[in-house]
Amino acid sequence: MRVLGVDPGLTRCGLGVVDGGRGRELACIAVGVARTPPEDELASRLRSVADVVEQWMDEHRPEVVAIERVFSQHNVRTVMGTAQVSGVVALAAARRNLPVAFHTPSEVKAAVSGSGRADKRQVALMITKILGLAATPKPADAADALALAVCHLWRAPMAARLAVAEARAAELARNHRARLKAAQQATRARTGGISR
Structure with a gap:
């Protein structure tokens, strides 16, 4: 199964494609980040993220899209932007008849590190080890996207x-x-x- 993991964000939206085979066999296919300038208008930023996400979907042909579930934070603007990007990604998947799965940050952390309280550095190190990568994906949003894909493959x-x-x-x-x-x-x- 091929999964596109998406760590939604307006400034940096992490993207990671992982193939899962028998048992816990995994292969990293692609990893990256869609970036938008904070000074741009919201609609323009959402369109830019949508364009990149749709390009990834068309190029990598995932069978499912795993998105980090938005959770309450202190910064309402950040939560709103994250939720809006999640909606754009879910819409792009729906237009391609791709199932969408939402995973909480603690589910993802627990799946890849064994602890739902792991920090971003621990998740990045574990995802590097799990996927046998030569270097830790940067920025953290890219590593988080891979972790979402792995979480879905292991939990699905x-x-x-x-x-x-x-x-x-x-x-x-x-x-x-x-x-x-x-x-x-x-x-x-x-x-x-x-x-x-």
């Missing part, structure tokens, strides 16, 4: 199995409720609606 099989199990459990619960209701109706019919 378990998430799929969990979704199947949840669907099966819901189906069993529906069937049980239907049998229970039918039994109650049969009992009422036999007793003429008299409850004891």
Whole structure:
């Protein structure tokens, strides 16, 4: 499976493409950053990010896009910009019928480092080791994008199995409720609606 990981940001949007094979086999296909000047208008910046992301999607043909889920920060402007870029990326993926998965920063950190509290340096070092890279991707946004892709590759099989199990459990619960209701109706019919 090929995953495009996206660490959304207006000034720097990290992009990383990783192929996952059997087990935990991984290969880094591409890594980079889409940059926009802070002094440009918001619409222009979003269009610039969208252009780069769409170019990556067309060039690398991912099967899924993994985006970092926006979380509350103290700087509302940063959160808004990150959310807007996430929306632009999700839209670009939807236009190509690509599934989109959102992962929280702590999920990504835990997946690649074993700790949901790892700092950016630890994540960058681990992703360098996991992917067998000659050098640590810079800036940190690029390493984070690769970590998102790896997180999705490692979590997706378990998430799929969990979704199947949840669907099966819901189906069993529906069937049980239907049998229970039918039994109650049969009992009422036999007793003429008299409850004891």
